[in-house]
Amino acid sequence: MNMSTSVSVWLAALVTIGLISFVFKENFYYRIVESLYVGVSAGHAIVLGWGNIRNLAIRPLGEGNVAVIIPIILGLMLFTRYFEKWHRVSRIPTGFLMGLGAGLSMRGIVGSQIIEQIKACYVSLNSINNILIVVGTFAVLSYFFFTVEHDGFVGKSATLGRWFMMLCFGAAYGSTVTGRISLFVGRLQFLLGDWLGILQ
Amino acid sequence: MLSKLGRIDSRVLYLILLIAFIVPLLCPLGLPMIISDEIKRTYDLIESLPEGSRVVVSFDLSPGGYDELAPACAAVFNHMAMKGLRLIGMSFWDAGPSLLDRSLAGSLYVDKEYGDDYVNLGFLAGGENAMAAAARDIRGAFPSDFHDNPTANMPIFEGVQSLKDVEMVIVVATGNPGVPEWIRQVGDPMGVPIATIVIAGLVADYAPYIQSKQLIGMIPGLRGAAGYESLIDMLGRGTAGLDAQSVAHLMILIFVLVGNIVYFAERSREKEESAKEGAA
Amino acid sequence: MLRTATLAVTFLAGIIVILAFFFDVGFLATAEARVQDWGVIVAAFALAMASINLVQVNIRRISSSDDATEKICAVVLLAALVVMSIIGLTQGPTSDTYNVLFDGIMAPGQSTVWALGVFYISSAAYRAFRVKNVDAGLLLFSSAFVMLGAVPIGEVIWSGIPAVSQWIVDVPNMAGMRGMLIGAGIGAFSGGLRLLLGIDRTEVG
Structure with a gap:
């Protein structure tokens, strides 16, 4: 057994144990650790955000790039939401970010998420798997046709679509379980290995 | 007996699960490895790249998923370093750069030349927009790296x-922005092959991108790490955690099975009782 | 006036990046580059917003709560936020002290919170995962095989499990996910269009 002497490993072990203790009962130790980690995470976001502002706005401004004044003003306008009288001004930079995000995703979604995915359905129907892929995709899409009454052929197709989605959700649930188990294995490897030095 | 099982305290279940985790970690069972096609395809793609090729690694993850992805990152980084590939790291999640530093420090890149063989560019705010900005002009988007060194004259960016x-993008992802955004902004419009090291919870979600070949390869969490470690013949934490994963999975399925047995047994008992009352 | 300005800024920001994607024209490419670079800077400012909200909420907790634990937690949270920010802003996010806080608190904290999900999943598996109808049966069938296929013990139980698991992910799951992906894509596109054209005015109130 070779126990760690590192400060950050000890701190991490105490945080880990504190948070795990919540599973058995909510307690003071857990709540302190939780507050500590939320505060540190929020501080980290500020530090990294400032890094971007410094590199992309302040330094270029110092080098004579006056155009960056515009995004700096837009960025500062975000904070008007904390002032009763001026809070509506913050909607301009919010609109800018939303419009930019919408434009970027729209131009990408049509190609990558709609056309490419439909193209991938153009498979020869010479195997059961290929038939299932095509039928399943269209059955799921028919489930979301809420403008059409779900009876007759559409109703049957929508039911089939729901079954396909159940298989999807099952696979997603199974994968999520695997993920959470992996994470807990990671935490135990840290506690038993990095901290206590029991694992080799 | 069955009704007692139905009312069992959750903490008893937690304790059983905890034991199922710890015992195989302390006493490994040595179960065999699984290497899926997606893992093999990622390995083959990296293997096929000539020495000196530049690979972008986007660390789009939170510390929440890092434990699951760290062993796979170590395995892939070691493979890339052995092949002499140059790694350009960046992140669109705020915790990404610090985590990338830790992954690089634990890999064979630690012996390579910073700025020439690998670089950690840091974080860029704005999600998909930031990805598009970096894709268009990488040094314009990252004038300094995470350690505040100017990127303008770094040899890794020559050309x-x-x-x-760049020859390839590897997205290390725990959510969005992540793989779909990279496909939309870089993979499809620029024709750069994309592979991902991803938490197991997203494997089912990304299956359509694999079939449409918009995503070339996928290494799913800890089991992907174990498979990759065996491919490069450098066993590590992925392999070590596999037995604990196996037993924990089995335990959760046993919980489902016992839960259903209790449920059906109680339902049939209730039916019998109501039938008796009806007859009376 | 303010509303019109917001709608105009929203429309312009979106339409510039869309047009620049389809038309290879010099001034559009320049405008796109500008708008994207500005977007990164504004987003960096926005990062601080969440922290400011957190500070507001916790100052309120300190001043208005009667519970001592509640107050102590709020003070600890604010102190952690201030200390992390000051160290990061003065010494940088790669300094030794900063790394101790990152490695000792932030990384294990988030990691453990995510990992705790396994306990709640196990409890839900025991109490709520009931095969009451066909839908639930399919859900259980799919999840059980995917779980067992993900780990070596599945192959030990039955050698066919990895193949069945892979088939579930690659065929029925893939088809279903693709249907949802296309549907979500159409939804996101129409949502974006509504936003740019000012039909959906969520951001202007």
């Missing part, structure tokens, strides 16, 4: 203007 000039 690289946009991400069209």
Whole structure:
């Protein structure tokens, strides 16, 4: 057994144990650790955000790039939401970010998420798997046709679509379980290995 | 007996699960490895790249998923370093750069030349927009790296203007922005092959991108790490955690099975009782 | 006036990046580059917003709560936020002290919170995962095989499990996910269009 002497490993072990203790009962130790980690995470976001502002706005401004004044003003306008009288001004930079995000995703979604995915359905129907892929995709899409009454052929197709989605959700649930188990294995490897030095 | 099982305290279940985790970690069972096609395809793609090729690694993850992805990152980084590939790291999640530093420090890149063989560019705010900005002009988006060194004269960027000039992108992802955004902004419009090291919870979600070949390869969490470690013949934490994963999975399925047995037994008992009352 | 300005800024920001994607024209490419670079800077400012909200909420907790634990937690949270920010802003996010806080608190904290999900999943598996109808049966069938296929013990139980698991992910799951992906894509596109054209005015109130 070779126990760690590192400060950050000890701190991490105490945080880990504190948070795990919540599973058995909510307690003071857990709540302190939780507050500590939320505060540190929020501080980290500020530090990294400032890094971007410094590199992309302040330094270029110092080098004579006056155009960056515009995004700096837009960025500062975000904070008007904390002032009763001026809070509506913050909607301009919010609109800018939303419009930019919408434009970027729209131009990408049509190609990558709609056309490419439909193209991938153009498979020869010479195997059961290929038939299932095509039928399943269209059955799921028919489930979301809420403008059409779900009876007759559409109703049957929508039911089939729901079954396909159940298989999807099952696979997603199974994968999520695997993920959470992996994470807990990671935490135990840290506690038993990095901290206590029991694992080799 | 069955009704007692139905009312069992959750903490008893937690304790059983905890034991199921710890015992195989302390006493490994040595179960065999699984290497899926997606893992093999990622390995083959990295293997096929000539020495000196530049690979962008986007660390789009939170510390929440890092434990699951760290062993796979170590395995892939070691493979890339052995092949002499150059690694350009960046992140669109705020915790990404610090985590990337830790992954690089634990890999064979630690013996390579910073700024020439690998670089950690840091974090860029704005999600998909930031990805598009970096894809268009990498040094414009990252004038300094995470350690505040200017990127303008770094040898690793010679001949690289946009991400069209790199050979491959590996997205290490725990959510969005992540793989779909990279496909939309870089993979499809620029024709750069994309592979991902991803938490197991997203494997089912990304299956359509694998079939449509918009995503070339996928290494799913800890089991992907174990498979990759065996491919490069450097066993590590992925392999070590596999037995604990196996037993914990089995335990959860046993919980489902016992839960259903209790449920059906109680339902049939209730039916019998109501039938008796009806007859009376 | 303010509303019109917001709608105009929203429309312009979106339409510039869309047009620049389809038309290879010099001034559009320049405008796109500008708008994207500005977007990164504004987003960096926005990062601080969440922290400011957190500070507001916790100052309120300190001043208005009667519970001592509640107050102590709020003070600890604010102190952690201030200390992390000051160290990061003065010494940088790669300094030794900063790394101790990152490695000792932030990384294990988030990691453990995510990992705790396994306990709640196990409890839900025991109490709520009932095969009451066909839908639930399919859900259980799919999840059980995917779980067992993900780990070596599945192959030990039955050698066919990895193949069945892979088939579930690659065929029925893939088809279903693709249907949802296309549907979500159409939804996101129409949502974006509504936003740019000012039909959906969520951001202007």
